[in-house]
Amino acid sequence: MKPTEPDDLRDDERLWRLLGEARPVEVSPFFARRVRRAALEAPAEPAWFAWRRWLLPTAACAGLAALAAGALVPRSDESGADSAVTAEQEFETIADLDLLIASNDSTLWLDSSSSR
Numbered sequence: 001m002k003p004t005e006p007d008d009l010r011d012d013e014r015l016w017r018l019l020g021e022a023r024p025v026e027v028s029p030f031f032a033r034r035v036r037r038a039a040l041e042a043p044a045e046p047a048w049f050a051w052r053r054w055l056l057p058t059a060a061c062a063g064l065a066a067l068a069a070g071a072l073v074p075r076s077d078e079s080g081a082d083s084a085v086t087a088e089q090e091f092e093t094i095a096d097l098d099l100l101i102a103s104n105d106s107t108l109w110l111d112s113s114s115s116r
Helices: 007-021 031-041 047-072 080-114
Strands: none
């Protein structure tokens, strides 16, 4: 090897040399058949375990749905006394608007009679 070669090239050559020295593994001609049979003969999981697999994802989805519903529902911080005060203020505002409209109507009639 040349001293200017990178270390990774030297490591690759060593690896290939070691792989060449390893003994080959022979696979049994019926290996796939035996594996398939072992998988089919394996005991099935109990019925009570099947629902446990879905419990955590279902609970997580239900929790997220509850959080989303709670975030989307408008909150009302008003108590009964506050709503009574608000209603009273609204009635006063409506009464003031009625007075304003009435005065505007009477002013309109006064202005039109004075322009003749």
